[in-house]
Amino acid sequence: MVHRVEAEIAGKKLVLETGRMARQADGAVLVQYGDSLVLATAVASKQAKDVDFLPLTVDYQERAYAAGRIPGGFFKREGRLSEKETLTSRLIDRPMRPLFPDHWYFETQIIASVLSSDLSASTEILGMVGASAAVTISDIPFNGPIGAIRVGRIDGKLVAMPSLEEIEKSDMNIVLAGTAEAVMMVESEIKELPEEAVLEAVAFGHQALQTLIGLQKELQAKVGRQKRSPVAIDRDEAFEKQLRETLVGPIQEAILISNKTERQERLDQILKEKIASINTGEVDRTREIKALFHELEREAVREMILTKGVRADGRGPADIRPITCEVGILPRTHGSALFTRGETQSLAVVTLGTSDDEQRIDSLEGEWKKTFMLHYNFPPFSVGEARPLRGPGRREIGHGALAERALKPIIPSKEAFPYTLRIVSDVLESNGSSSMATVCGGTLALMDAGVPIVRPVAGIAMGLILEGKRVQILSDILGLEDHLGDMDFKVTGTAQGITAFQLDIKIGGLTIEIMKRALEQARQGRQHILGKMLEALAAPRPELSTYAPRIVTMKVKPDKVREVIGPGGKVIRGIIEKTGVKIDIEDDGTIHIASMDDAAAKEAIEMVNMIVEEVEVGRVYVGKVTRIMDFGAIVELRRGVDGLVHISQLAHHRVKSVTDEVKEGDEITVKVLEVDRQGKIRLSRKETLPPPAKES
Template sequence: MEQIKVRFGNDDLIFETGKLAKQADGSVVVRLGETVVLVTAVCAKKARERDDYEPGFVPLTVEYQEKSFAAGRIPGGFFKREGKPSEKAILTSRMIDRPIRPLFPDGMLNEIQVIATVLSVDEKNVSDILSVIGASCALTISDIPFNGPIASARVGFIDNKFVINPNCKQMEESNLDLIVVANANDVLMLEVGANQLSEETILEGIKFGHENLKVVIKAQTDFSAKVGKEKREDIVKHELNKELYNKIRNKVSKDFVGALLVTEKNQRIEALEFLGDKIVKEEMAENPEITETAIKVVLGKIEKEVVREIVIKEGKRLDGRGFEEIRPLSSEINLLPRAHGSALFTRGETQALSVTTLGTIEDEQKIDALEGEYTRTFMLHYNFPPFSVGEAKTLRGPGRREIGHGALAAKALTPVLPDHGTFPYTIRLVSEILESNGSSSMATVCASSMSLMGGGVPIKAPVAGVAMGLFTRDKEFAIVTDIAGVEDHSGDMDFKVAGTSDGVTAVQLDLKIKGISYEILTKAFAMAKKARFKVLEHMAKTIEKPMELSNRAPRIEIIKIDPEKIRDIIGPGGKMIKKIVAETGAEINVEDDGTCHVSSIEKTAMDKALRMIKDITDDPEVGKIYNGRITKLMNFGAFCEFMQGREGLIHVSEVSDTYVRDVSTVLKEGDDVKVILFEIDNQGRYNLSIKRVKAPEAPEANV
């Protein structure tokens, strides 16, 4: 076994190879503290024939898997074994995939699989950063062609100071959760959640993280020199037919420009398809040996080159906008009559409908994670139906893309949500993408922000988001604001920035090239800020501040009771709490510390439930008047329930100022009466009186 160690933050980062998973092309165990991740990389020996090859496609799959034994736990459920990937596993898989994908050779056809398996996890170090680093190292020391190494770091911002790889406890105090992935010179990927920090602070954090991760890159380089394999030369690549490329390029460049400059998305697609079909027929008629795939690959390459020329050389965008121009905006709120809140946000040909639903503590999402169980009170679910892009496909559950986009939008909105103590609701947002032509995740942020305000959620500030694009050619580059689908497809960068007027709340950067400079990053941040303010200005015209809580949303009251009284509220076998729920229709949840959540859509039902709970938890007071109900008649008097679950005796002599021989002539079971508690005897029994109620010194109970 070979090992190399480097100081990374507050702990030693250790790489090991040669002991585990030796049949993989590359295998590395990465340790930080007591968190241990095994990462393997395997490349297929033979390339699979593909009839649907597209330029830029990489046959890469990445899987991140957490094993319950890593935390000393046994999985729940009937089968007692790990099931489908969790949301965290899917997001971490994407985090590994996104920066390494552009670093494989162009046209590579051999399938590559990277698997990160969490073998041990402590309470300090999170496994996602280790998995990215481990993937880079496994590929670097393997025989798989890979333009690495790269490294990843998490940066926190605590007490106005940047912290490299903060532990889990430190992250609870941090205003920043910044993950940067980079090579020695350039940034490859960003994933940022921030509490309304400035663009300048975010950039400083990126540079801080980049500088600190360089030691990890050097460690991988040294490790590869020691244990690395020679790179394979038998990798199969898709070879471009250069003769065919030159022929078609000279023949149809002007036609491509005309088709690409069609403003409307569907008309542009039809024009490109018509041109493509025409060229395929002509070329196959001239040379039957040429395959349709070969022609389409050439056409795809030409299309991307022509788009790049239009943008960089001619300084134009395909839809006629300026480089910093946003597509037309429109929005409206509360268009769904039964929803607690809703908003429709349209930007060009991208449209998101976001719907807010408010629930109670019973609706919290329970997460069973390696770190232990916890609950989530805010959820955002993103759906991308096929009709949004004019396609007919089978509807399936959310894929990795949907989960990733939903997580990004949730990250953008989380910093502005009200404190759960003052707004004790479970919040679920659902974003339905009804049309898509680029940047649907940022449309989700805008629609969801307005939906929350329309539903009466007192958010701290509205949030808007915008996606930036990049086109490069040699040393030239052009950054464009609010990218459309064709710009995303043909460009080099998808850079999403969301935030309020006070600062940034979320950033996500993905590249198709092997890194970008800080010059590009700085300019992109500045342009995104300018665009975000324009979108916020539009949103303010639709809704400026949160509305009143929807009358269809549940009302929630939180009261604190003596923990010793919990058993009285629950009752034997849950009898008492079931009775309260049955009589009022309210929902009641009592926590171990005595916090009691009472919720109901009807205010009268909630008030009644609160009154019943108060009766149970309050101690009876001598001299206080209560509203009671006769429960049983005896020859010596009547029993009366004067507080929830508490009965006292009204002696026949205390029924009336006049003589009563038979109490049944004055009272009957079920009668509502006013009584005063005038005595608690030495056995704890309650003695009540009707006739003494009119005494002026007796205060009436507020029940």
């Protein structure tokens, strides 16, 4: 039996339907909004896995047929997930993961498939809502549902579920998810707005998603199944009490070791010795010991912060680790910087390219080009591990996308700086927020490359410890605090405002009041980091690297573009072959000439100017005779532009035959007599010749 519920969201009807498609899944919901449809399914295995973590996988996939397209490539079928699909899979996973109960060790898979798209930028949101609804009506335990919404701001007015056209006009693009009580996840791109504007948008979005939560509860009331129970864990309280008495002291001492590697080695040693001392008989209690050890470590770190205001490395809650910035450290790159904050280090490198280097994206919305890219790499040695190198995973793609969004608002327009820009961040050390180190290093590398950025951007990662009414917000968190804390809140911005932020909550949610406090503390930390960066390089370098291509932009009349290109591209190919430059011509007459050689670029400019230059009446030109006719000669003044020298204008005396004066291939001097309305040019050779001698 098919069941449907519906509500109006931002002026359009949103429908949740179940019972028609994918009926063998534990939960399946078809979400429709306008002409966009997303099918979300949830399935959990019947047997628990022998693991001590939540085995959850989430995949969002776009079918090309959804937009009436056939995939590109040789095989003409969808391949591995695109970057957008990967990022959306993360958007669905992040707010839902904390809401599954402890000890849920059953393999759980959520798949959101786009079946139809009206290209309105809503399918990611529908995937998030559908995934939550599918789990909510299934027998899988879940402390949801969650709602999701996109928020924009146009001319100072907040807009829910903006279209693609509205997003282009908006000065913010925020995707927000949360429960009825609190915010769970925020992902955003912002054009240097103050903290107050961001908070207002988050509060607006949280209010807007309440309707979506109510809709899911309504569907659950109709078709929801009895929830299964997590794996039952028998706890030996006497054994745990004995372990606590012997482990609390050593763990508390170990977490005070400021060096990450030494601290972890000491903790591993304590755990190893305890396992060895207890597992002397036939019973293996390793799993119990590890579980309690992790619990005690978490308690010790959190209690020390809440009670004493002291962190594992000795800092106070708002303190920032020591920062060093070096620029221009790679001699042959276009721009480079090494940003180090504590035990986190990013080597950021900028490369300037031409239009040939633009990234071409094939998506449901069609094909488009990117002129700014940021790629983040996280090699295993950055955390002291040895494992095979693989292509970028979801974490690398997600961190790179966050850093790219953070820097995008300060990248100059293509009209002002006609280069394709690529930043690569190689993380060389990691102990807390390498993505924010990437933002800082990327800014310095851009300035080192001479890119005229709007303003420098810095980033900081904030944490949270929340126990009842006790709250402690942490600036510049360590990896340990990220792992054992309740929040990972990354904020980037300039001295004037926020450019991006990303929020992930590991508890039931975050109130607006705590977020307000975190944003203010982040602003202060961000200003401190910006100050350190500007000590290394105060402004973009005035000149580009000698190894970077020079791009010169010139403008010609649109009706001259065809002349520059020539028949079959013959003219432009000739310029490229002679000078060695790269040339990109746009329909509006904008011409970009790129070359490593200034002289070659100038020669190409002169050649283009000669082609597009208007012929002036009365001006003298040197042209080439290209055709002989009975009544005159055709002379090419420049490539694609020619005129007629009538036989009467070849010489002062009467000419019987044109060939008596000129032949094909001759270069002669001519004067322009007239350019008529049709553009035909009348020339004279006679008027460039000395007058005949007078008879005595």
